[in-house]
Amino acid sequence: MNRLSIRNIKLVSLMTVALLIGIFSTSGSAEYGDVVINNYSDAEGMRPVIFPHWFHRIRYRCKTCHADLGFKLKSGGNDITMAKIIDGQYCGGCHNGEIAWAVENCDICHSGIPGTPTQVHGDTSKPAINKKR
Amino acid sequence: MKKSYTILLLTMLMGINSFVVKAETSNEASNKGVSNVNSFNRLLKKESKTNPPPMEDGIHDADNPGTALLQAPATAFETLDKSKHGNHINWVSSLDAAKIAPRWDRSDPTIQPIVFDLNIIREVKGSMPNVIYPHKAHTEWLDCSNCHPDIFIPQKGANQISMASIMLGEKCGVCHGTVAFPVTTSTCSLCHTQSKGNVQLPRSQASNSQ
Structure with missing residues (x-):
């Protein structure tokens, strides 16, 4: 009896943990095309960057960033650092206080949940080969 | 007892x-x-909510002060043409109807793209309609150098394309599946547009002998 009830308590507590995980794990239904950039952020104690493709696509054609500014068509494929941005490369091509707001607004870009890996959100090739991007 | x-x-x-x-x-x-028993089956994965605001989208940190300043996608998409895939708006028709005016040059809003109007017809196997690739819709957004020659060799017959490679994120799949409309079973007909008419499917040996 005693051993069984202990097993029951164990079971119930396991179930509760499972239930809690179920509640707190988000389904991750973020906007299609949002890019999480976490090449250095986590290690430097900053939140990862979330780049909203849709927001920029309303204002600029693909060509401005992917041809003129040299952003490669691959998440994690661009070695972006704050030093380069301040130097006018990558995001700094526009985020320089002239075309768009400058780099002092840290938490507008660095707005991701800490620990979120670099990825394109909603990438349909991800479930097919189960790769980390 | x-x-x-x-x-x-x-x-x-x-x-x-x-x-x-x-x-x-x-x-x-x-x-x-839906449970994750067969994560390859893209048909079963349903989006719980489309175009959620940043505070509720599962990747933005709600505790970050900057998150509250971000625009919700649904607000920006209100006046744009709708679709059933990706961002749930039709970017190409929204651009054609001048509902958005994205810049071609990042500092000069007057510079216009050089649009290249050439359709490439790719014959495909079986009864599947052929693919008509419109350069027009693509060059309104992209530069030639975005695709040529790294992704597609600009030469007739030089590119081997398969649905498998597209789904693995190569060829068309570099963009279609990450930012442009995704490859799902409901988007086949967006590319496979040229009907072959009444195609006679090969019959099995058993039915031929009768």
């Missing part, structure tokens, strides 16, 4: 337990949508 009571108590406990298990599994299922 005492023993039977304990057995009764035990069965009751087990009963409660199984009920709890049931409630929890159904709760979990409704939270996660």
